[in-house]
Amino acid sequence: MSVQLSFPSNALFVGHKNPDTDCTCSAIAAANLWGGTPIVQGELNPETEFVLKHFNVEKPAFEDNFAGKDVVIVDHNQTTQSAASVVEANILSIIDHHAVQDNFFFQKGPIHIDMRTVASCCTIIADYYADMNVEITAQMAGVMLGGILSDTLGLTVPHTTDIDREVAAKLAKIAGVEDIEAFAQEMLIAKSDLSKYTAAEILNLDYKDFIFGDIKIGFGVCESLLIDKVIAKHDEITAAMQENKKNGYEAIFFAYVDLTTNNSVVIGADDADYAVLEKAFGIAKGDLGVSLEGKISRKNDFIPPVSAHYNS
Ligand SMILES: [Mn+2]
Known part of the structure; x- marks a missing residue:
C-alpha cells in the first residue's frame, strides 16, 4: 500500500485560463478531496454556470497571481495555458489529460505528476476519491459528472474511454442524474446560448x-x-x-x-x-x-x- 497523496491546506487547485467546465469542476472536486482552495483564471462560461447552479455548488474564486504560492495544476500542463506568474509558483502536482508538448511546467525538483489518457480530468479526480476511499457527495458527483460530460460532449466524442463511461455512470447515480443523455443535452443547450457575448x-x-x-x-x-x-x-x-x-x-x-x-x-x-x-x-x-x-x-x-x- 503506497502512501496517499496529500497537499498542504493552503494549496490552490488551479485550472487553465479561459476556464471550461472540466477544469473548473476538477479544481472544485480536487480542493474538496484534498483540502485547499479551487481557483479559476477567468469568467465561467454559461455551461459551467449551469452545472454549478444545477448542483448548488459555489463558484471558485478568481486568482491569477501565483507567485510564491503552493499550486496544484489541473487540466493543463503548459505554461501558455496559465497566467505568467505561474512560473513563480511552487507547483506541487500536475493532474491532467492533455499531450505533453512545448512549454511544460518544468520544475527545479521532482513533483507529483499524474497524466492519464482519459477524456476528462474529472475522471482522474473521481478515481482519487475511490482510491482514497473518500465518499463522494451528490454535489461533488454532480460537478465531476459535468466535467466529464462537457469534455466528452455527453460521452460521444471518439476519444471517450470506457473508464470515462464507467466513472460517469457511477457519478450520475450518486448525483441523482437519472438520464445522462438528457442532462448532457441540457448542458449543451446552456453552452449554446451565446446571445449575451460580443x-x-x-x-x-x-x-x-x-x-x-x-x-x-x-x-x-x-x-x-x-x-x-x-x-x-x-x-x-x-x-x-x-x-x-x-x-x-x-x-x-x-x-x-x-x-x-x-x-x-x-x-x-x-x-x-x-x-x-x-x-x-x-x-x-x-x-x-x-x-x-x-x-x-x-x-x-x-x-x-x-x-x-x-x-x-
Ligand atoms: Mn479537460
Missing part, C-alpha cells in the same frame, strides 16, 4: 495559446447547437482575430463546431493563416474556411496537424 468574447470563451519553437499561435473553439448564430458574426469574429494577432501571434485560428452534425469549419485571421490551414489539413478553403467532417476536438483533431505543420 464576437471578441466568443473568440476568447474557449481560447488557448500554443507555442511551437518561437512561434505563438492562438486557437479558439466554439461548440454550439446553434452554430449558425455564431457564424452570422463571422466578419466581427475575423476582425477580433485580426486585432488579437497584433499581440505577437504568428496566426490565430478559430473553429466553428456544429454539435448537431459533429462537423467543424476552421477559420483564420487572414490569408496567411488560411494558407497554413490548407497545408496543415490538406484541404482547400471553402466559402467560410477549411471544412473538417466528423472532426470536433481541438486536442485530438485540430492541434496535431497544426503542430506538425509548424514543427516540420
